[in-house]
Amino acid sequence: MSFVNMSVGDAILQVRDLHKIFPVEGGRRLVAVDGVDLDVAAGETLALVGESGSGKSTVARCIVRLIEPSGGEVTIDGTAIVPLPTKRLAGIYRRIQMVFQDPNASLNPRMNVRQVLDEPLRLHLALSGAERAGRVRELVEMVGLTPAHLERYPHELSGGQRQRVGIARAIAVSPDIVILDEPTSSLDVSVRGQILGLLLDLQQRLGLAYLFISHDLQVVQHVADRVAVMYLGSIVETGPVADVFRDPRHPYTRALLSAAPVAQWGVKRTRVRLAGEIASAIDPPDACRLVGRCPMAQPSCSAGKPSLIDLGQAHAVACPVVVDRPT
Template sequence: MSVLLDVSGLERRFAGARGMGDMIARRPRPVVHALSGVSLQVQDGETLGIVGESGCGKSTLARCMVRLIEPDAGRIVFDGQDVLALDGPARRGFNRAVQMVFQDPYASLNPRKTVHATLAEALRVHRIVPEAGIAARVLELLDLVQLPASAAGRHPHEFSGGQRQRIGIARALSVQPRLIIADEPVSALDVSVQAQIVNLFMDLQRRLGLTLVFITHDLRLVRHMAHRVAVMYLGRVVETGPVAEIFAAPRHPYTQALLRAVPQMTPRELRGEPAVSGELPSPLAPPPGCAFHPRCPVAEARCARELPALERRGGGWPVACLRAGG
């Protein structure tokens, strides 16, 4: 397998809100460290799951990867091209090759446009098919996401949540992308409908050879549909590798805690100490050293000083923990 998307050292900071008191005291605007050096690779044809809790930077990362947000530093290489240096026709080519599916399809679809108009627009802008072929291609796309042909003439509000997400997927597919980045695409859906969309993604991948980056907070979904996983904590990837191996034997203490905290379907009564104590530190002031050390059950003194690099450390996949492998 070859690497389709290679992200290295990605950084992105946002200016935080400044209160009245801060302004009077002339304190500088706080800075949110959303991404603090993210590196990961997406292999051609695979599904990479990106998991993490709120504030870990997974959505910022998704937006950087499609260049909806420009990173402050780092490199993104797609199919051998330096993405951040692209402009003109090359940039448009990249925009076509990498598409995004959002969590809330209702917010990302134009409510005044029919499904046909939404899909036809993308086909026209990118000149995917000649004008005469647009209607037929729209029907093909609807069929691909298992919506009836009659859906073309209707507006987004006439559909249920699951159907709207199908429209969002059809729009992403309309420009024949190689890579789809899906940011929490099923989080707003009920379990029964969620399963329909998950199956659709897996089916599309098989039929079209799509590469998929699936961003979610739900580890059960990652285990179900991803080949490899990247676990994020406070703006960094702390562990990445094959799903089956990491779920069986996680190496980073945060991954271990996360997996212990996921509700299992085997009935048992939760007793004793929680999987991990404490809460996510503020991204306004990330702890020095390993960002997980204040909550880590096995942290040592050096963990508060040294920033662990994401390395193999004697195991089969990279992990950013000073204690791993030693």
């Protein structure tokens, strides 16, 4: 697993100061994404983790413009996606693709596997019918299905097979980067392992970069090179997976890591507890988002939202308290 620096030059996907604000009733503002920076290098996997309400899926959808971001810049290999006129988006989708969470819902029930895989080829590539048919056959075999599956409709496939089709669709036009939006969270554990194996295998063979959206820390540890932890619309900690999992610094990261049960006998966890439940993202005060829940909170935490502080070795944490008082 390669360790990749957060420098600007080699990033295939670059996200700067991404914002998404939803207006809510009463003229208030729901700040779903609040100034997110991300870099994904060619061939690497960056995991974006967080619980529900963290804004991680909104980030993914803003990057590919399924949701219109309120502000910020996104570039892919130097070409802007945000901002970009909607008409020119189709060209961008040759470079960046997405695998959706629920393979059940992301496949059109009235299209068989062949039609699903043929569509991106027809829309993006100037290929003849025979060439497309060949590529479709190549794709199903790449994801571990057989040409016999081509005439099947989604309801005739198992959950794992459906997700394989979703993956084949995403890699059909040979993108540089694929956003994986919780690709295994609706699958059984045994199928989960197979799908993760397939994703890692494809990454190696095709040199794909992944932005892996997940709430499953075990999976993240297994597949990602770097991780960014989100809480209430902001990244609170980022760094190489090994470092963050071995030495989590932000109180939220610690709480999150210590909450995940391990499927092994005799493992005792020491939980780091947060008070209550996630706060509202509506009109958030200019303070650390964890104030009120954090066991380490200081008066200074309420004075301004902290930004990421570099700890060296690409590890950064948005908490001056833990930086000043290392444990």
